[in-house]
Amino acid sequence: MAILRAAIQMLLFPGLVYAVSASFFMLWLQRKINARLQGRIGPPFYQPFFDFVKLLGKQPIGRPMLQGFVMTALPVAAVAAMLGAVALLPVLPSGAEFPGDLVLLVALIEVGPLLAVLGGFVSRSMWGELGAAREAVMTAVYNLPFLTALIALGWTSDLSISKLATTATWPVRFLALAAILLCLPAKLHLNPFSISSAEQEIYAGVTTEYDGPRLALWELAHGLEWVALAGLFAVLSVPLPGVADVWRILVFLAISVLVVVLLSVAAASTARLKLAQTARWFWLWGLLLAGSALGLTLAGI
Amino acid sequence: MSPVIPLGPFHPALEEPYKVEVTTTGETITDAEITVGFNFRGIEWLAERKTYTQDIALLERVCGICSNVHTLMFCRAVEKIADLEVPARAKFIRVIVAEAERLHSHLLWAGVACNLIGFETLFMTCFSLREQVMDVLEGISGNRVNYAMNRPGGVNRDITDPASILDAVRTIADVTAKQLIPVMTTDRTVRARCSGVGILTREDAIAYGAVGPMARASGLATDIRKSAPYLVYDQLTFDVPVRSEGDVFARIVVRALEILESCKIIEQAIDMMPAGPIAGGLFLAVPAGEAAIRIEAPRGEVVYYMESNGTDMPARVRVRTPTFANMPTVRVMAIGQGLSDLGLIQASIDPCYSCNDR
Numbered sequence: 001m002a003i004l005r006a007a008i009q010m011l012l013f014p015g016l017v018y019a020v021s022a023s024f025f026m027l028w029l030q031r032k033i034n035a036r037l038q039g040r041i042g043p044p045f046y047q048p049f050f051d052f053v054k055l056l057g058k059q060p061i062g063r064p065m066l067q068g069f070v071m072t073a074l075p076v077a078a079v080a081a082m083l084g085a086v087a088l089l090p091v092l093p094s095g096a097e098f099p100g101d102l103v104l105l106v107a108l109i110e111v112g113p114l115l116a117v118l119g120g121f122v123s124r125s126m127w128g129e130l131g132a133a134r135e136a137v138m139t140a141v142y143n144l145p146f147l148t149a150l151i152a153l154g155w156t157s158d159l160s161i162s163k164l165a166t167t168a169t170w171p172v173r174f175l176a177l178a179a180i181l182l183c184l185p186a187k188l189h190l191n192p193f194s195i196s197s198a199e200q201e202i203y204a205g206v207t208t209e210y211d212g213p214r215l216a217l218w219e220l221a222h223g224l225e226w227v228a229l230a231g232l233f234a235v236l237s238v239p240l241p242g243v244a245d246v247w248r249i250l251v252f253l254a255i256s257v258l259v260v261v262l263l264s265v266a267a268a269s270t271a272r273l274k275l276a277q278t279a280r281w282f283w284l285w286g287l288l289l290a291g292s293a294l295g296l297t298l299a300g301i
Numbered sequence: 302m303s304p305v306i307p308l309g310p311f312h313p314a315l316e317e318p319y320k321v322e323v324t325t326t327g328e329t330i331t332d333a334e335i336t337v338g339f340n341f342r343g344i345e346w347l348a349e350r351k352t353y354t355q356d357i358a359l360l361e362r363v364c365g366i367c368s369n370v371h372t373l374m375f376c377r378a379v380e381k382i383a384d385l386e387v388p389a390r391a392k393f394i395r396v397i398v399a400e401a402e403r404l405h406s407h408l409l410w411a412g413v414a415c416n417l418i419g420f421e422t423l424f425m426t427c428f429s430l431r432e433q434v435m436d437v438l439e440g441i442s443g444n445r446v447n448y449a450m451n452r453p454g455g456v457n458r459d460i461t462d463p464a465s466i467l468d469a470v471r472t473i474a475d476v477t478a479k480q481l482i483p484v485m486t487t488d489r490t491v492r493a494r495c496s497g498v499g500i501l502t503r504e505d506a507i508a509y510g511a512v513g514p515m516a517r518a519s520g521l522a523t524d525i526r527k528s529a530p531y532l533v534y535d536q537l538t539f540d541v542p543v544r545s546e547g548d549v550f551a552r553i554v555v556r557a558l559e560i561l562e563s564c565k566i567i568e569q570a571i572d573m574m575p576a577g578p579i580a581g582g583l584f585l586a587v588p589a590g591e592a593a594i595r596i597e598a599p600r601g602e603v604v605y606y607m608e609s610n611g612t613d614m615p616a617r618v619r620v621r622t623p624t625f626a627n628m629p630t631v632r633v634m635a636i637g638q639g640l641s642d643l644g645l646i647q648a649s650i651d652p653c654y655s656c657n658d659r
Contacts, residue, residue, distance in 0.1 A: 034422075037422060038425040039426070040425065191419055191420075191421075198419060200313055200314035200416060200417050200419065201313060201641060201644060202313065203313050270420070270488070271415070271418040271420035271488065271491050272418055272419025272490070273490055274494065274639065274641050274642075275641070277493050
């Protein structure tokens with residue numbers, strides 16, 4: 001029975017099937033909200049999927065063998081890591097949890113940006129390298145408050161993600177979740193922190209030199225990042241011990257969509273900040289929230 | 302050794318070609334060298350080899366945004382040499398088209414500036430307003446870019462539906478005053494990107510001969526419409542917005558306020574426009590002579606010098622556009638700024654390389 005549940009979690013929900021379909025849905029929802037707020041009609045709901053399929057069908061530009069291999073392997077690995085992260089989300093109790101699974105989840109989420117940095121550098125394009133350098137600095141900028149907030153949440157539960165949702169106290173939870181929510185636009189390259197994908201400054205940044213199926217995989221990895229991060233926020237925000245599975249799933253989906261709506265609205269109503277301004281902002285406000293959450297946890301409040 | 306980074310001639314965000322080579326220490330710009338001339342088409346040379354009538358169509362194509370300015374200048378130069386009288390109604394129509402064109406230019410620039418700082422929503426707002434101005438211009442002239450309105454001695458088309466122009470202008474003034482200006486001046490992310498960036502002091506503005514909104518954002522109250530009124534500007538009431546900060550933010554504010562002033566001018570001009578002919582009779586020849594004309598284009602002062610020798614072709618047509626006067630200020634503004642601000646500084650002069658290179 002445990003194996004069946006684990007298999008369902010990996011392949012069906014919140015794993016492969018949900019993750020991929022939700023990633024296309026969230027990419028669409030973000031574009032649609034953005035368009036409506038800007039007085040445009042916006043794309044039909046199947047557009048991100050069609051874009052993906054069209055890119056898959058394109059023949060990529062010929063590259064030296066090793067470079068071509070690395071440029072394919074990196075987005076594949078990014079997709080795999082993100083799928084793993086989504087499958088680990090404890091939406092339903094599976095019985096397969098272990099102490100420290102939060103570390104594995106965070107590691108998988110963080111693999112994506114790291115691979116993107118590598119991907120930018122191996123593409124040997126000036127804009128790719130600039131994008132990669134910016135992405136690398138950005139990971140240092142937003143991860144400090146992000147990880148501090150997660151540690152504050154997981155301190156009392158052996159860094160176990162399923163227990164953490166029930167053990168953290170409300171003041172800690174509130175502060176830590178606020179800090180995590182602040183970091184999400186930076187992690188998803190959204191305004192006002194869309195520095196590593198600033199098309200008016202560095203074209204497409206990391207993915208400038210990627211084409212066809214390779215670009216499609218980066219797009220999918222980005223969509224999965226949306227699902228993973230919105231999902232992470234959802235499972236952390238509302239503890240539901242002893243609640244029927246259907247309700248757990250519905251609450252999880254509702255909060256995930258709410259996060260997408262919130263981030264899209266924030267992105268549509270701001271300009272892009274500069275790297276130094278972003279760093280100052282995160283290390284002040286992000287760390288203030290996350291640090292106070294950690295302080296409260298350590299003080300036992 | 303400090304690295305020299307060539308930016309351009311093709312920039313990710315600025316559509317026209319021009320090159321800035323910046324010397325940097327880390328992210329900070331220590332020197333900048335500007336290269337122009339990638340868009341040279343030999344228009345002045347061509348103008349001396351075509352007839353006056355053909356030149357009107359040619360000079361309309363100096364610029365893709367302020368096309369009306371160039372035909373207006375050329376026709377006024379011809380009128381000055383040939384001593385042609387322009388009917389009063391034609392003068393008002395010229396003012397209306399010129400101000401609509403200023404609206405078009407400023408809204409386009411505001412959109413580009415928003416795009417450069419990554420504010421896509423505001424960019425869309427500006428461009429939807431610009432669309433309305435283009436509809437107005439299309440309603441008047443039948444064209445959306447090259448209006449073909451001016452001819453020596455008058456204009457080619459009458460304004461037959463002033464009510465629709467008034468409607469559009471009031472919408473633009475309303476949206477600008479209630480949405481555009483409040484968001485642009487109070488949004489913290491916009492301020493963070495534009496305040497204190499690319500400062501041009503009053504002294505530098507004088508030393509480099511900056512013109513138009515550039516000079517007005519640096520505390521110089523220069524406007525040819527006020528200092529040397531042409532057409533019927535002396536009969537119209539309007540203010541010249543001036544700011545003293547001299548940064549990119551001040552330039553945004555000056556241009557935004559000018560949008561409101563232009564709307565005011567158009568409303569007055571439509572009210573005051575007398576009935577009557579829109580052009581004089583055909584003129585037979587341009588006598589020998591010379592004329593120098595200057596007017597306030599959307600980007601600043603444009604100067605035309607024309608010499609005729611009594612034939613059907615001008616002997617010399619010299620065009621000095623505002624971008625040529627403002628371009629050297631990019632160097633002083635860029636020094637000491639961060640590399641990521643350079644695009645915004647370049648764009649803040651509202652450059653038109655097409656006009657500049659001719």
